[in-house]
Amino acid sequence: MYVGVDVGGTYTDAVLLRNGAVGATAKIPTRSNLLESVLEALDIVLKDVDTRDIKRIVFSTTMITNLIAGKKYDKVALLLIPGPGMNLKYYDFKTDVIILSGAIDYRGREIVPLNEREIEEALVSLAEKGYRKVGVVGKFSPRNSAHEKRVAEIIKEKYPDWHVELGFQAGPQLNFPRRAVTTFLTCATREPYNTFVNSVKEALAKRNITAEVFILKADAGTLPLENSVEQPVETIFSGPSASTLGVEALTPPDVTEVAVDVGGTTTDIALILDGQPLLSAKGARVDGQLTQVRTLAVKSVPVGGDSVLELAGEEIVFRAERLGPAYCMGGPAPTPTDALRVLGLTSLGDEGKAREAMENLGSPLGMSALETAEKVTDLVVSSITNEIKKMFKEWEQEPAYRIWELLHKKKVKPSIVVGVGGGAEGFIKRIAQELGCKPVTPPYAAVANAIGAAVARPTLQLSLRADTEQGYYIIREDGIQEKISRHSFNEQKALELAKERLLQKAAGYGLKVAPEEIEITYQEVFNMIRGWSTVGRLYDLTVQTPGGIALRVEMGGK
């Protein structure tokens, strides 16, 4: 049995999957205490279940989102080692930043050494300001983490109780400003997240639940709860991952589809291309700042079933605000849900009240209730379909750096539009019609997010970079550096090495992965020519355990 729990901003949903079918569901309002919400929903779906039969539980929570949005963390300073290049005045890391001497280049060579006295002085000044948490981030540190590690050593020596995060681990991709932000957030959230994880573990132990427990990430993969404390920021924005995976589980495999999650005041849109959820080309934007957190390419449109409708001159407009439920359900103001009720596209609420809401809204414009309802529905549908079209266009226009990639770019068209979430049903037909697709509202659409969490699979990534001229390889995520022979090392060996390391890492996480399942997600080989002869090769590759979903829940829809 698989259990999925998705703690959203408004509701917490849970499902129990038994033999590939939904066995129980729960939907409760999210409390201010997230743990309470998790447990309450869990207890509902686990009623009458022998906890020993549960194979896996996956949580998706807003824990990190709330922490960051509420700035509920201790202050964190940044020690940066940027070296020459971009002027730092263009970055605002929103905290105290001290610049250290030292520089590494694109091939991981030291250009400028560290100045240890300067580091000690920097630490004294941070201590005076009361900092006990520090992110240490160097430019090109994923190519050589020696400077970052040395600074960490000095901190450990002088201030053993400080919490230090290093850039090459928190932000292993090439992008120094995003690395600094990601390291800051990792440092800020690790401790409170750890406390959360421990209380989840305690609560599960109390219920005698011994199943493996995972946490959902923004990229629709999962991490064992235990290991998720290493990269807490990756668990941000897992809600859209949950509903996208839910759509994947509830619809036929390998299709190109749009997942539309219509909530109270926002609509989340995600794309699934040939059965694969589309990842954002760059990392997530968190609290206005760009990070290296891998995330699905999800767009939010500020409109939902409970958005407030009003007149602005001769135009009907919606406000991204909820004053309460729809008018037809006893709310104070006209909403898109009232429009749907008038058009017979939903059976929620009272028809008479819905008509009244539309009449009040449209009468100053000389429109009948029906005309107003049509107008409102068109407005909502077009703002959602415009965003969907834009997303496909953006995907088509992603930069490519190889001729092969550019020539193989193809136009894709979705074949189905899948509505999930509370408010989707009424709009989905219209949205699909507008896009020339088939509308699908799967069974259990209201808890698709929890289903998505339940079927999510653990994913682990590992990146290897080898520079045969310099005679070493590095594992980016771990900062491991080992020597290699310039002559006998080749692409085959690089791949074997990366796979072997990934299997070791998976074993450390308690995951069973077969070597043949490993996917290569990035592979780059360059000959280095100096003068007219080959002096070495650069290999860059990323391997991962298979992503996607563990099982499909039920085909079709209604």
Next chain:
Amino acid sequence: MQDPGNKKTGLIFFPAFDWAISPTHPEREERLLYTRDQIFEEGIMDLPEISEYAPVLAKTHDIARTHFCVPRVEDRITEAHLIAAGAAILLAEEIISGRLKNGFALVRPPGHHSMRVVHGNRGFCNINNEAIMVDYLRRHHGIKRIAIVDTDVHHGDGTQDIFWHDPDVLFISFHQDGRTIYPGTGFADELGGPKAFARTINIPLPPGTTDESILYIVDNLILPILEDFKPEFIVNSAGQDNHFTDPLGSMKFTAQGYARLTEKLKPDLAVLEGGYAIETALPYVNMGIILALAGLDYSSVLEPDLQDLRESGEISGYIRRIVETHLKNWEKRDEAFAASQTIKGDFFQEKKRIYYDTEGISEYRSEKLRICDDCPGYLTIETSASRHFDSSGTALCISIPFTACSSCSAEAHDLYEKTKKTREYRYMYLQDKPQDIFLSYDFNTGKELRSEG
């Protein structure tokens, strides 16, 4: 030039990581690898001042509007060339339409050694990205006056050849003295065709010239000439091999020098040309150019092995003299133009021999410019190329310029039709720029192909 406002700098980064002339050639996959690492690591693509675009392929007609590829466009290029030219066109369109402040096509393969006629690759170039883009702008956006400033260490002989007779395109190139480096041309007395005097300006530089002298030339020669010429669009052929670490050039420019040059020149569009110090120069020079175009502080963009670079007093003296000479040439540009009207007969003739170093091709050309009082006149080129003593046969190329008068246009079309009835050539082409028509005729098969823009 456009009003900058809050508009962004457009960037197309197309390193063509899967294209090389040959595995160990300087123009190979690895060339922009470290530049990529640097601009990605610095987060350049995330800057609010920068907008990254994906390139699109140019159409073969866009190539035929500018070049005579023998026998056909498809035989002389690869997809990589269409992408590089397409990138320049896409950015130029965005700039002209007012959606961008300026742009940088950071693309390969390069193009500034490609001339009007293309029999193969010369100087690492097959087709001229800037010239194709310029002709595209003139055709589709009615732009007339354009300036191209070539800052590569090698003379931009291809661009010079294409615009040699064109009074509306100002071509300025500074480069290492042709007596010391490929392609061996670009001397100060190469000043343009009889109807375009001083619309070509060459500033050969002694090996060892530094930032200081080059910025002197920009301030005292290039900017004043641009001020007079008033171009609607400024292109920079942004070669980076004047850098002090370049393996092919012997100059002493720095990333700071290139950035300051860009800041002063304010090109609407920069297009990458050469530059083969792929580790020690390109990551820094490219970044300096991007930041300068975007109006951002580039003062911390410093090469790791930067030294105090000085030039001899002799060089500074020479620089001052050549600036003086060219200012005089520029002043009498219209007199010389008038004097050319006295050329005897209807045609101005020149013979040229062009060597294609990459492929070992020798091309022989005989050019005739129709001298006309009302327009720059149409041009005919008889061209034959031999590759390892194997001759391809002779082709006749006829080019009608954008501003041709109706009688020159009619005469050129007549010539094309009459020549069809002879068996003098292997191929014949007619490039009618005002009507945007390209005709090609194969004398062996009697087949004519026509494309229209």
